Amino acid sequence: MLSYRHAFHAGNHADVLKHAVQSLILEALSIKDKGFCYIDTHAGAGGYALDHEWTQKKAEYLGGIAPLWQQREKWPQLAGYFAAIDAMNDAMNSDQQLDFYPGSPKVAEYFKRPQDNLTLMELHNNEVELLRENMMVPGRRSSRSQSPTIHHRDGFEGLIALLPPTLKRGLVLIDPPYELKEDYHTVASTLAKAYKRWPIGIYAIWYPLLARNVDRSGALKTALANSGFKDILCAELSVSEQAEDFGMYGSGMIVLNPPWKLDEQLNELLPRLADALAQDKAAGWSLEWLKSAPSV
């Protein structure tokens, strides 16, 4: 049974890293007129009201998007990400406030042009209903273009069934809850299959950085380094010290086939994010090529 509900974590430091990287990749894909596809294997509810009782329970956004939003003019490199947040609040008639936070589907919707298409997959019965409702509220740009395709299905097997996509350029976001230990293995095996069907796609994989005795990020990185892709960039952001047994102290994004200059953009962004979101002195960041370095 699936119990994870993303509303409890909406807008936290992990969402900031994930959606900032997602926005930079979609911005890069938008440079050319030719259409792109966006496939979200674990879409969640699409967007979140920050005053919802679940989101308010730990109010994780107060240590994530909230402090950045207050000073958004100081983050020109995140202009696209902030515009996606703005678009959702605008569509919900919230005036310049941070009342709503866009999940990955709403972030993608902001960047979508008429020639692009979005496919969103979600397995949870209630989350997929919320996703359908949320994606009916048009963002600033999407009102002019057609709706996304939403599948109530397993995103891992769904991804393989959808590849190769009709539009040859695009991004796959893989963002499982990692409630099941098998998720780590399934991410790696799915990507090995995906590579055979669509080796030129961009794939972004989110993963948690957990307490020492339960962290599996090292094994995931090793497995992905062997998935067949030639260029693999890995960005990590930690906000606090790593505990022994319990808790998430940060997260990472692995990008397979990253767009040109994403490494330079992240090299500038990550230290600033680590400073802004630090909860203690152990906060930090890293950026490494797991495979292939840029030729300079």
Ligand SMILES: C[S@@+](CC[C@H](N)C(=O)[O-])C[C@H]1O[C@@H](n2cnc3c(N)ncnc32)[C@H](O)[C@@H]1O
């Ligand atoms: C971390 S949340 C996704 C958040 C979303 N990507 C965002 O950034 O706003 C993970 C979601 O995956 C869903 N899920 C879990 N296992 C799944 C599977 N095998 N296929 C598709 N969705 C799944 C959960 O119900 C949950 O809504």
